[in-house]
Amino acid sequence: MTIRLEDLTVNFDERFALHNIDWQIEDNQHWVITGANGSGKSALAAVLAGTGQTVSGSLSGVPARVALVSFEAQAELIAAELKKDDADIMDVIAEGTPVRDILLNGETDPALVDELARLFGLEPLLDQAFRKLSTGESRKMLLVRALASQPDLLVLDEPFDGLDANTLAMLQQYLESLVETIPMVLVLNRFDEFPDFITHIAYVDDGRLAHRVERSDETAYAELYQLLHLKTTDLDVPGADPDTALAKLDPAQPLVKLNGVSIKYGERVLIDQLHWTIERNQHWQLSGPNGSGKTGLLSLITGDHPQCYVNDIFVFGFKRGSGESIWQIKQFIGYVSTSLQWDYRVGTSLRNVIISGFYDSIGLYTKCTERQRQIADQWLALLGMGARADQPFNKLSYGDQRLLLIARAMVKHPPLLILDEPCLGLDDMNRQLVLALIEKICAGTETSVIYVNHHPEDQIRGIDNYLALGAPAPAE
Structure with missing residues (x-):
């Protein structure tokens, strides 16, 4: 599998655009997309899942089965559930779709769903309405659905946000087990969260892919760490003496x-x-x-x-x-x-x-x-x-x-x-x-x-x- 983005410019509802992206993802590569807030990290990840309107350039080699987990996807699922209430002409409050039905959507392996529900602590919630889940619980549900679909490409936008320490460690270990079978693209802000299996880093700035760095290139990796630190650190400029x-x-x-x-x-x-x-x-x-x-x-x-x-x-x-x-x-x-x-x-x-x-x-x-x-x-x-x-x-x-x-x-x-x-x-x-x-x-x-x-x-x-x-x- 080789995914190619060649001089690709993509619009997102006229709110944001990616410009002239040149990027190639090869077999046995696992990428992190990083950059400052608002730089276009999530937009670049979403492009791999078919989001956005191509203005110019080309995107090729994307496999048929791409699983995306993101805050935007989470919001869209919540919005879809709320629309079911709007469509109900009777003054009856709908319970909403059970978690189990969302997970078993025809693209997932039921046995794998059960295993992952146990790992993520979702077993007691399978018959509960999705809309009643907490933010962290609904995040776990989306991760379970994506992993159970056994995709050809797994795209995870800030997958570790909102997870407790035990779940975070379990997810990192589970992703490690997929390294040999599923290429992964992760969107992450924090360098200390980069999993060990990541091979390459893409740095996005103002809608452009500014740098592509191999994890093994220690000098380039250190410079990229420093750049991201300066862009995103909450430290104030030190005061005077x-x-x-x-x-x-x-x-x-x-x-x-x-x-x-x-x-x-x-x-x-x-x-x-x-x-x-x-x-x-x-x-x-x-x-x-x-x-x-x-x-x-x-x-x-x-x-x-x-x-x-x-x-x-x-x-x-x-x-x-x-x-x-x-x-x-x-x-x-x-x-x-x-x-x-x-x-x-x-x-x-x-x-x-x-x-x-x-x-x-x-x-x-x-x-x-x-x-x-x-x-x-x-x-x-x-x-x-x-x-x-x-x-x-x-x-x-x-x-x-x-x-x-x-x-x-x-x-x-x-x-x-x-x-x-x-x-x-x-x-x-x-x-x-x-x-x-x-x-x-x-x-x-x-x-x-x-x-x-x-x-x-x-x-x-x-x-x-x-x-x-x-x-x-x-x-x-």
Whole structure:
């Protein structure tokens, strides 16, 4: 058996769509579909059971007998039972269909139904009306019906949700016994629930199949775990250290106000008469072609550009050129760029990299407080790196280094976080890791974010202000 989804786009009642799915399920493969809530996991599983309207592409090789267990299927069965009441013209309250009749629907083996009813503890309920079952009991009934139908493909959407510990362990053991005879596709949110027999993982994001990973590929599997952790964790962004809190800013003033700023090099005009105001809690995406002045514009804000003193610039309550020091400005800014990553070559621990953000240093040369250590460990937990706190930074992958440097920039909760091409040089998996972290920062803090990128597809939920710079004017 080989199931092929080739460039498949499917609509679901105009509420949701899967786009351009390319996926192949071979014999002896057992898959988990995972991803964040609303990403399309259940939709992809339902496609295998014939749900949805194909818009383009093709689906082939699906066997005739597919058993699907999902919350949607459970809801449909309940709705069908309620309709029987509506169809009764007499004022008689119907008892509803007995559990036994639903299980023995012509496609199931009666002996296997009895065995599974015993295993799932449904024997005393077989003659009871389905509608009188609890949510957990009706879930068990659907599992029994699916397993008793002995399908050619078993699709289980969150099969372990709502089950008590004993039933969950029994179901996992029973599924293990089917590995050699029935291919399985499971939809699961939690990595710790992945059964040992799973061979492949499909990661869905925003209606697209973003990654297909072999369970045996330890590096790819670890990266996918980290990505899902960042997408779905309920951990809040760690708070600031009250002992190193920044000075309070006037809430009535914008963070940054550029009044008709220009950047010129001789006759060459890079930026001409740009007005830009960044209010508190605003997030901006800054884009433009190479040479359009993105980095120069940022350096006007940070105070690193020599022309910041000949422009009308207001930052964090300071009028540039009024006697303020550059460090009075920089204390309110967190900054991440590729050049910073090149400079951060020390072999200090992951924990110390984050703590160094309290001191704006490359490396840690001051004894930290216990509170700073705790905050750093909270950031590592958020990044899915809690067990790696003492590993050396220079041994990390390029993408993990970028995540650490973003956490380092955020540890003081600066009013403004500038991320200059944070995805530059990253592969697709690490790019999504970084985007997931930025999204979490935008959603969970009062830090305003300026996110610089070249690729319009790398948009982030929570960023709804955009500034696009044009090509530089040619020298006359």
